[in-house]
């Protein structure tokens with residue numbers, strides 16, 4: 564089977580499609596973060612993206628690339644939250660009907676926001692059912708196009724536009740740290756860096772409890788794991804995609820892991836020092852840098868993608884007050 568992997572050109576083309584539609588999110592710096600890490604750190608704030616996460620980029624780019632006939636049939640997807648909201652909002656902006664298959668235990672805020680954007684939500688049990696199988700059953704009945712959360716050329720290309728903007732704004736970097744679930748953001752970011760900052764070492768960061776990406780990169784094949792438990796609910800994927808792994812194995816230096824307590828400490832840092840709300844999954848890259856999973860040379864230029872800010876407020880209050 565020959566796979567057509569996305570390229571830098573696909574990311575550049577997605578950037579044109581998203582111009583004036585996605586926010587060009589700010590890049591924040593922090594003297595405290597620089598002092599704590601010894602590096603010069605640039606935080607790309609996708610927690611301030613439309614619907615609260617970078618996933619708007621991939622979702623919009625994928626729907627925008629459908630044929631008129633596919634758009635009429637509607638779009639179907641499965642997601643633990645942010646991809647669902649991304650598809651729901653993009654569908655609303657582009658006039659395409661959307662149906663989302665969500666785990667029964669998805670955060671309440673994410674479920675509600677998805678429905679508010681006008682999508683139809685169908686629940687499944689993530690400990691018992693495979694969401695891809697549930698999606699295919701619905702697809703057979705309805706003919707809707709499935710836009711998966713990461714293993715899709717136009718999704719990967721769209722996600723890569725966050726790193727593209729970061730590199731356009733701050734110039735070349737020594738390191739780029741990217742949160743990793745199924746690998747759409749990491750693969751897209753690595754493609755952007757491959758042309759805009761070819762010497763940059765790109766790292767993925769995932770929860771220690773769900774290190775399928777790390778195992779996969781080290782084994783050279785996609786490894787599947789049992790459903791992990793971590794507060795990083797956007798990175799609980801069980802396996803990388805064929806396309807995302809294809810790009811990651813060519814272009815990503817390594818995959819690092821962090822623990823839930825490190826994510827909580829990082830979330831507190833962003834709230835207290837930088838006055839920004841970053842969801843647990845969005846803290847993965849920053850936690851790796853701030854808690855030593857990636858030692859960097861003094862003065863190194865490090866880009867960190869803060870991937871999202873959608874966290875249930877009650878849960879967030881609990882994290883901030885944990886000692």
Ligand SMILES: *Cc1c(COP(=O)(O)O)cnc(C)c1O
Pocket residue numbers: 616618645646712713722742743744745746747748749797798800842844845870871872
């Ligand atoms: C989906 C998601 C990720 C992981 O992205 P992948 O493309 O699946 O690797 C990271 N952070 C947030 C906030 C997300 O919603």
